[in-house]
Amino acid sequence: MSEPAVRVERVGKRYRIGGPQMGYVTLREAIVTAAQVPWQILRDGGPRNSRKEFWALKDVSFEVRQGEVLGIIGRNGAGKSTLLKILARVTHPTTGRAEISGRVGSLLEVGTGFHPELTGRENIFLNGAILGMKKVEILRKFDAIVDFAEIDKFLDTPVKRYSSGMYMRLAFSIAAHLDPEILIVDEVLAVGDSAFQKKCLGKMGRVASEGRTVLFVSHNMPAVVSLCDRALLLESGKLAAEGSPASIVQQYLAKEMSTSVIPLDQREDRSGDGSARIEFLKVESTDPDKIIRSGSRLKLTIGYSSDRSVQRPQFVVSIYDQMDTGIFLLHNDFVGGLPETLPSRGSVTCLTDPINLTPGRCYVHIELLKGNVRADLVPYAGYFDVEADDLFGSGMVPPRDWVLYMLGHSWWLNED
Amino acid sequence: MNLKPNREMPEYPGLLIEEPNLSAPADHPAKTIIEPPRGWQVINLREIWRYRELLYFLAWRDVKVRYKQTAIGALWAVLQPFLTMVVFSILFGRLMGLDTEGAPYPVFAYAALLPWTFFSGAFTRSGNSLISDANLISKVYFPRLILPFSAVISMLVDFGIAFIILIGMMLYYGITPGAAVLVLPLFLLLAFLTALGIGLWLSALNVKYRDITYVIPFMAQFWLFLTPVAYPTSLIPDRWQLLYSLNPMVGVVEGFRWALLGNPYIPGMPLILSTGAVLALFIGGLFYFRRMENEFADVV
Numbered sequence: 001m002s003e004p005a006v007r008v009e010r011v012g013k014r015y016r017i018g019g020p021q022m023g024y025v026t027l028r029e030a031i032v033t034a035a036q037v038p039w040q041i042l043r044d045g046g047p048r049n050s051r052k053e054f055w056a057l058k059d060v061s062f063e064v065r066q067g068e069v070l071g072i073i074g075r076n077g078a079g080k081s082t083l084l085k086i087l088a089r090v091t092h093p094t095t096g097r098a099e100i101s102g103r104v105g106s107l108l109e110v111g112t113g114f115h116p117e118l119t120g121r122e123n124i125f126l127n128g129a130i131l132g133m134k135k136v137e138i139l140r141k142f143d144a145i146v147d148f149a150e151i152d153k154f155l156d157t158p159v160k161r162y163s164s165g166m167y168m169r170l171a172f173s174i175a176a177h178l179d180p181e182i183l184i185v186d187e188v189l190a191v192g193d194s195a196f197q198k199k200c201l202g203k204m205g206r207v208a209s210e211g212r213t214v215l216f217v218s219h220n221m222p223a224v225v226s227l228c229d230r231a232l233l234l235e236s237g238k239l240a241a242e243g244s245p246a247s248i249v250q251q252y253l254a255k256e257m258s259t260s261v262i263p264l265d266q267r268e269d270r271s272g273d274g275s276a277r278i279e280f281l282k283v284e285s286t287d288p289d290k291i292i293r294s295g296s297r298l299k300l301t302i303g304y305s306s307d308r309s310v311q312r313p314q315f316v317v318s319i320y321d322q323m324d325t326g327i328f329l330l331h332n333d334f335v336g337g338l339p340e341t342l343p344s345r346g347s348v349t350c351l352t353d354p355i356n357l358t359p360g361r362c363y364v365h366i367e368l369l370k371g372n373v374r375a376d377l378v379p380y381a382g383y384f385d386v387e388a389d390d391l392f393g394s395g396m397v398p399p400r401d402w403v404l405y406m407l408g409h410s411w412w413l414n415e416d
Numbered sequence: 417m418n419l420k421p422n423r424e425m426p427e428y429p430g431l432l433i434e435e436p437n438l439s440a441p442a443d444h445p446a447k448t449i450i451e452p453p454r455g456w457q458v459i460n461l462r463e464i465w466r467y468r469e470l471l472y473f474l475a476w477r478d479v480k481v482r483y484k485q486t487a488i489g490a491l492w493a494v495l496q497p498f499l500t501m502v503v504f505s506i507l508f509g510r511l512m513g514l515d516t517e518g519a520p521y522p523v524f525a526y527a528a529l530l531p532w533t534f535f536s537g538a539f540t541r542s543g544n545s546l547i548s549d550a551n552l553i554s555k556v557y558f559p560r561l562i563l564p565f566s567a568v569i570s571m572l573v574d575f576g577i578a579f580i581i582l583i584g585m586m587l588y589y590g591i592t593p594g595a596a597v598l599v600l601p602l603f604l605l606l607a608f609l610t611a612l613g614i615g616l617w618l619s620a621l622n623v624k625y626r627d628i629t630y631v632i633p634f635m636a637q638f639w640l641f642l643t644p645v646a647y648p649t650s651l652i653p654d655r656w657q658l659l660y661s662l663n664p665m666v667g668v669v670e671g672f673r674w675a676l677l678g679n680p681y682i683p684g685m686p687l688i689l690s691t692g693a694v695l696a697l698f699i700g701g702l703f704y705f706r707r708m709e710n711e712f713a714d715v716v
Contacts, residue, residue: 089557
C-alpha cells in the first residue's frame with residue numbers, strides 16, 4: 001500500500017477564550033481591563049483569570065489513504081471545521097503534526113475572495129489565483145468553468161449584480177475545477193437550490209471516482225453514506241469513532257437521539273395561566289435505534305407538572321415544517337386514550353402512525369389545556385430531523401423543498 | 417389544470433456510489449508537513465516566489481477596484497499629488513518664498529510629492545491590507561506576506577501615472593536631468609522597502625490592535641511634516657541633520673530631487689543613514705510579521 005495521502009498524528013488546537021489571543025483588542029479595552037483589575041481584587045480577592053483555555057481539538061490521529069473519500073461528522077462545535085482549517089493550513093495546530101502528500105484544494109467556503117465590483121471573468125482569475133491555480137491553468141479551464149456555472153451571458157457583469165444562485169454557481173465552479181490531489185470540502189452542499197446541490201454532489205462523486213482523496217465534512221448524512229468510503233465521528237474535539245460511513249452515521253444519529261430529551265422548564269416564552277406546566281419533550285422513533293426516518297412512527301413523550309391533579313387534560317402537539325406550514329396536529333381528544341384525571345406530576349406518551357415525511361427538519365409546538373383553559377403553551381418546544389429512508393424501495397426520495405409528504409403509490413399500464 | 421413543471425428527478429445520493437479508481441494520480445506529490453509554529457522564523461522566500469501570480473492578481477485587483485466606480489478613474493492618481501503641488505506652490509513657493517536651490521518651486525515640490533504620495537498610499541494600504549482581506553486569511557492558505565506586499569505593488573501603478581505629469585512639467589520648465597537619473601529606480605526601491613517595512617509592522621499589529629487603523633492616517637500626516645517635501649532639507653539646523661536623516665523618506669525625497677533636477681544637494685550621509693534605517697525596519701518587520709502570521713487566522 002502506498003503512503004497515506006494524509007496522516008494526522010495527535011493533533012490538538014487550543015484557543016484562548018476571553019484572552020487577548022481570541023479576537024482583537026483595542027487600546028481602550030486594554031485600558032478598561034487594566035482599570036478593572038483593582039476593583040476585582042477588592043471584590044473577588046484577586047484578579048480573575050479571564051483567559052480560559054479551550055481545546056477545539058485534542059489528540060486526534062487518523063490516516064487517509066490515497067483515493068479514499070473520508071467523511072467527518074459530528075455536532076456543531078465538535079472540531080470538524082478546526083480540523084479542516086488545520087489541514088488546509090489556514091490555522092496552525094497547537095500540538096501534534098500532520099503530513100499531507102499532494103496538492104491540497106479546500107472548499108472551506110466557496111466564493112472566498114470574490115470582489116463584488118469585479119466582473120465574472122475577472123473574478124475567475126482572481127479567485128482561481130487565490131485558490132492556488134496558475135494563470136495558464138485558469139486560461140485552460142476557463143471555458144469549462146463558465147460552462148459549469150452557466151453564466152456565459154453575464155461574464156462581463158460585475159458579480160454584485162449576480163443573483164445569489166449565479167454567484168454560488170460561479171464560486172463553486174471555480175473551486176470544483178481546481179483539480180487538487182486532495183480535496184477538502186466543508187458544507188458547500190448546504191447552499192444553492194436542490195438542482196445545483198445535485199450537480200455539486202455529482203461533481204464530488206466524480207472527483208472521488210478519479211482517485212482523488214477527499215475529506216468531506218457535512219451534516220448531509222445520506223451524502224456522507226453514499227460518497228464516503230470511511231467516516232470519522234468527532235465529539236468535543238476528540239475522535240469518538242471511526243469506521244464505515246453507515247455505521248458511523250448511525251452511531252452519530254443514535255447519540256443525537258439519546259440526548260433528545262428537550263428540557264423546557266427554563267423556557268420563558270410560554271403563555272397560559274401556569275396552573276400546569278410542560279416540563280420536557282422527548283421525540284424519538286419506534287425504530288430500534290430511535291432514529292427518525294421517513295417511514296418511522298413517532299413517539300413523543302411529554303412531561304408535565306402541576307400543584308394538584310390535572311382535570312380534563314388536553315395535550316395538543318402541532319408539528320410544522322421550516323416554512324411554518326402545519327403538517328400534523330396530534331390531540332388526545334381526537335383519539336382518546338388519556339384518563340379524565342392525571343396525577344399532579346408525570347408524563348404522557350403519544351405514538352403516531354408512520355409519518356411518511358420527506359427528509360428535513362420539523363418543529364414541535366406543545367399546548368396543555370385543562371378543561372378548555374390554556375394552562376401552558378410552549379411554541380417551538382423542539383424540533384426533530386427526518387432522515388432519508390428508502391421508502392419506495394427504489395433508492396429515490398423527493399427532496400423536502402419540493403414536497404412534504406411521501407405517498408405510497410403504484411402504477412400499471414391499462415390494457416385496452 | 418396547471419401541473420408543476422417537469423423537473424428532473426434528482427438521483428438519491430445513494431445512486432451515486434461509484435467505485436473509486438485507485439490507479440489515478442500516482443506521481444510523487446510534494447509533501448506538506450503541518451506542525452505547531454516555533455518561535456522566530458525567517459520568511460520563506462521560495463514560497464513567496466511560488467505565489468508570485470497571486471501577488472500579481474491581488475495587486476491587479478487593488479488597482480482595478482480602486483478606480484472602478486470613479487468618474488475620472490485613474491486621473492485620481494495624478495490629481496492628488498498635482499493639487500497638493502499647486503497648494504504647496506502658492507503657500508510655500510509664492511507666499512513664503514522658500515529657497516529651492518535653483519529649481520522652480522512647482523517641480524521642486526512635485527518631484528518630492530511623487531515618491532511621497534506613493535509612500536504614504538502604499539504604507540496606508542499595506543497597513544490595512546490584512547484587515548480588509550480578513551475573509552481570505554480565515555479561509556485560504558497562502559503566505560500572508562502577499563497581502564501587504566501586493567498593496568505596495570498596486571501603488572506603483574499610481575506612481576507610474578503620476579510620473580507622466582512630472583515629465584510634462586520638466587519639459588515645460590526646460591529641465592534636463594543628468595546621468596544621475598539612472599539611479600532613480602534605486603530611490604524608488606528605497607521608498608518601496610520603507611513602505612513595505614512599515615506596512616509589515618502596521619498590518620501585523622493591526623490584526624491585534626485595531627487602533628492602528630486610526631493611527632495610520634495620523635502617521636501619514638505627521639510623517640509628511642518630517643519629510644522635506646514642501647521645504648528643502650537645508651532648512652533643518654545642522655545639529656538636527658543626523659537625527660533627521662534617520663527618516664528614510666529624507667533620503668528618498670532628496671534622492672529624487674538630486675536625480676531628476678540636478679539638485680546641488682547631494683544626499684550622501686543622509687542616504688546611508690536612511691538606507692540603514694530602512695533595512696533595520698524592513699528586516700525587523702519581516703521577522704515580526706512571520707512571528708505574528710500564525711495567529712492571524714485565529715484573531716482576525
